[in-house]
Amino acid sequence: MRILIVEDSEKLLRALGRGLRKMGYSVDLVSDGNEGYDYARLNDYDVIVLDLLLPGMDGLTLLTKLRKLGNETHVLILSAKDQVEDRVKGLELGADDYMIKPFSFEELCARLNTLVRRRYEKKNPEHIVGPVTINTAARQVRLNNDIVNLTPGEYAILECLTLNRGQVLSKEQILDSVHDCDSFAGPNVVEVMVCTLRKKIGNGNTGSIIRTRRGYGYYVE
Amino acid sequence: MRTNLTVRILIGTFAVLLLAGLMLGMTIHKRVLNEFDIALEAKAKTFVMLTEREGQELEFEFSHEAMPEFKLGKNAEFFQAFLADGTVLVRSESLAGSDLGVMIPPRSRRDFRNLRLPDGRPGRAIQLSFWPRVEDEEDPDDDSSDSSDEEATLDEADDSTSDTVGEEDADDEEGAIISDLVITKSGDEIKILVPDGINAESLSIIVVMARGRQRLNAMLLSLHLTLAFTDLVILAFIGFLVRRAVRDGLQPIDQINEQLNRIGPEALDNRVSVVKPPEELQTILSALNGMLDRLERAFDRERRFSSNVAHELRTPVSELRTACEVGGKWPDDRESVQQFFADIHETALQMERIVSNLLTLSRCDNGTATVTLEDIQLELLIQQCLDRVTTDAEAKEVRFNLRVEPDAEVCTDREKLEIIVQNLIDNAVTYAIPGSVVNCAIDGTDSGFELVVENQAAEITRGDLENIFDRFWQKDPSRSGGDHVGLGLSIVKALCELLRINIHIELKDESTFQVRMAFT
Numbered sequence: 102m103r104i105l106i107v108e109d110s111e112k113l114l115r116a117l118g119r120g121l122r123k124m125g126y127s128v129d130l131v132s133d134g135n136e137g138y139d140y141a142r143l144n145d146y147d148v149i150v151l152d153l154l155l156p157g158m159d160g161l162t163l164l165t166k167l168r169k170l171g172n173e174t175h176v177l178i179l180s181a182k183d184q185v186e187d188r189v190k191g192l193e194l195g196a197d198d199y200m201i202k203p204f205s206f207e208e209l210c211a212r213l214n215t216l217v218r219r220r221y222e223k224k225n226p227e228h229i230v231g232p233v234t235i236n237t238a239a240r241q242v243r244l245n246n247d248i249v250n251l252t253p254g255e256y257a258i259l260e261c262l263t264l265n266r267g268q269v270l271s272k273e274q275i276l277d278s279v280h281d282c283d284s285f286a287g288p289n290v291v292e293v294m295v296c297t298l299r300k301k302i303g304n305g306n307t308g309s310i311i312r313t314r315r316g317y318g319y320y321v322e
Numbered sequence: 323m324r325t326n327l328t329v330r331i332l333i334g335t336f337a338v339l340l341l342a343g344l345m346l347g348m349t350i351h352k353r354v355l356n357e358f359d360i361a362l363e364a365k366a367k368t369f370v371m372l373t374e375r376e377g378q379e380l381e382f383e384f385s386h387e388a389m390p391e392f393k394l395g396k397n398a399e400f401f402q403a404f405l406a407d408g409t410v411l412v413r414s415e416s417l418a419g420s421d422l423g424v425m426i427p428p429r430s431r432r433d434f435r436n437l438r439l440p441d442g443r444p445g446r447a448i449q450l451s452f453w454p455r456v457e458d459e460e461d462p463d464d465d466s467s468d469s470s471d472e473e474a475t476l477d478e479a480d481d482s483t484s485d486t487v488g489e490e491d492a493d494d495e496e497g498a499i500i501s502d503l504v505i506t507k508s509g510d511e512i513k514i515l516v517p518d519g520i521n522a523e524s525l526s527i528i529v530v531m532a533r534g535r536q537r538l539n540a541m542l543l544s545l546h547l548t549l550a551f552t553d554l555v556i557l558a559f560i561g562f563l564v565r566r567a568v569r570d571g572l573q574p575i576d577q578i579n580e581q582l583n584r585i586g587p588e589a590l591d592n593r594v595s596v597v598k599p600p601e602e603l604q605t606i607l608s609a610l611n612g613m614l615d616r617l618e619r620a621f622d623r624e625r626r627f628s629s630n631v632a633h634e635l636r637t638p639v640s641e642l643r644t645a646c647e648v649g650g651k652w653p654d655d656r657e658s659v660q661q662f663f664a665d666i667h668e669t670a671l672q673m674e675r676i677v678s679n680l681l682t683l684s685r686c687d688n689g690t691a692t693v694t695l696e697d698i699q700l701e702l703l704i705q706q707c708l709d710r711v712t713t714d715a716e717a718k719e720v721r722f723n724l725r726v727e728p729d730a731e732v733c734t735d736r737e738k739l740e741i742i743v744q745n746l747i748d749n750a751v752t753y754a755i756p757g758s759v760v761n762c763a764i765d766g767t768d769s770g771f772e773l774v775v776e777n778q779a780a781e782i783t784r785g786d787l788e789n790i791f792d793r794f795w796q797k798d799p800s801r802s803g804g805d806h807v808g809l810g811l812s813i814v815k816a817l818c819e820l821l822r823i824n825i826h827i828e829l830k831d832e833s834t835f836q837v838r839m840a841f842t
């Protein structure tokens with residue numbers, strides 16, 4: 102899943118970026134308001150984490166402009182402003198959630214997760230595909246009730262395919278959702294990861310819930 | 323206070339009323355008595371009519387039928403006639419044989435005194451000395467001259483001050499002849515035959531007349547009682563009015579008191595007001611409200627300060643927290659963890675600086691900051707401060723221009739002066755337009771030295787100059803974080819006040835930000 106973080110503290114960007122990547126997200130880090138606006142409208146993110154006090158363009162202005170464009174990306178405001186009126190204002194301008202600094206990293210992840218799920222309009226976090234059950238809230242995958250150990254990257258691919266169930270996603274698309282702009286991985290990485298994934302949740306290259314559409318990409322039925 | 327006021331007014335009023343009452347009472351008393359005496363005298367003078375001297379013969383004719391009041395009875399009047407030596411000539415029937423006192427020799431022609439009448443009643447008597455009137459046979463119809471003669475006699479007797487002296491002489495004479503007088507009484511008539519050789523003209527008669535003064539006394543009593551009662555009523559009435567007036571007058575103070583009681587640190591937005599305030603209170607009210615304004619602003623500043631402090635610490639704290647949480651969650655990512663430790667350290671140092679700044683400010687506020695004086699070479703100090711910002715300055719391509727008066731020296735606290743100058747130079751670099759020049763100068767003045775730091779500033783406006791020393795005030799809040807929390811200039815100001823350095827800020831040509839510090 103793809104996340105954009107717009108935050109002016111370099112140290113916070115570093116820590117958050119590292120942490121969320123470890124969680125399997127594809128993360129873009131931006132420290133300027135104007136830059137953040139450009140990134141937001143030019144790329145497709147699942148969630149944008151937005152600080153309010155930014156150089157260039159402040160957070161609320163960015164949000165308002167984004168919404169005016171018709172951009173529906175979920176936005177989680179992360180700010181030191183804790184007053185009720187600030188929170189209400191943020192939500193009224195179109196944010197989907199509001200967290201106050203300092204914050205718990207775990208809580209941030211849980212809330213981001215919710216927003217991602219919401220994008221795909223699945224209130225039920227459990228997706229059952231054949232013998233495989235994917236719980237997007239718990240980020241847990243079971244094969245016939247046995248928990249399967251996936252790396253974050255593998256989980257990300259599976260989740261991406263599951264949430265876009267029925268849709269064929271190209272290797273590039275899958276790559277976008279699991280790696281960020283800064284990484285230099287190529288589409289082959291996707292192939293390798295899908296292969297490993299299939300081994301873990303299925304019966305090798307055939308009889309796996311992940312299907313291949315030659316020339317186009319992968320999908321989950 | 324109002325009791326005091328009321329009591330004082332009442333005591334004063336009481337004293338005035340008492341005095342007035344007494345004076346009025348005494349005056350009326352005297353007048354009334356005077357009227358009584360005039361009537362008494364007028365009556366007594368009628369006895370003069372009863373006397374007659376013809377040649378050597380004196381006649382005194384008195385008829386009880388003509389004057390029945392002198393008969394025995396209730397509320398009788400009394401009279402007694404004497405010769406000058408005290409020999410009783412006539413007694414009124416009412417006396418029943420007793421005597422009215424007589425003063426021999428008389429003190430004056432006419433004398434009043436109080437006495438107890440023979441029947442026990444309180445009374446007042448007049449003692450009148452006179453010569454019997456003379457019947458002039460030569461001119462019996464000449465009433466006017468007769469009466470004027472009589473009056474002349476009486477008046478002369480009254481007015482002449484040598485009366486008494488004359489009287490004594492007459493007495494002496496009379497004393498010599500009284501025993502020679504032949505007094506005969508027949509019915510209502512008393513005849514006195516004066517032997518020849520004695521001057522009958524010099525014989526005088528004393529009449530003492532007394533009447534009861536019960537009615538007079540009653541009237542006087544009622545007069546005094548009425549006056550006293552009226553005084554009390556007036557006093558009571560005034561007391562009531564005064565109390566009302568004082569209470570109403572002081573009522574605004576009660577209102578103010580009540581309102582003031584409701585004002586506390588949580589309710590400082592209240593102001594004191596009074597409906598239709600009296601003039602004297604208006605100045606107090608506006609002073610009070612002015613004071614409350616200042617207090618409210620001060621409290622607001624304090625609250626905002628606390629809130630700002632908390633706020634500014636939030637960002638570094640969240641940096642620490644997230645770095646720790648993420649680092650702790652994936653401790654095997656050595657590279658990241660190393661980076662996080664470095665970040666945490668840097669953040670901690672920044673927070674240390676913020677805390678240190680706040681402590682400095684706090685100490686300046688409390689008056690517990692200490693000042694150690696020493697002689698300082700200004701050029702050296704400034705150069706050191708400039709050196710510390712070289713990296714940042716180069717990054718923005720900001721250059722320095724330093725002009726120094728040689729051997730410029732000041733005597734002040736070194737550490738604090740360094741903080742001041744460093745802050746000013748840091749500020750200048752941070753807000754300077756990239757590529758511009760920051761001017762530093764030490765100039766000599768009449769009273770000492772002046773330090774000037776100047777930079778080209780794009781964002782500062784004239785209106786900002788008012789707020790620039792406020793704590794946590796920043797032109798661009800998004801710059802917050804790291805070393806910039808908006809305390810720099812507040813500290814500069816507080817320390818300048820402490821070291822008694824005169825600091826002046828100006829925006830020259832709309833874009834040159836200048837700070838001047840005068841050392842004396």
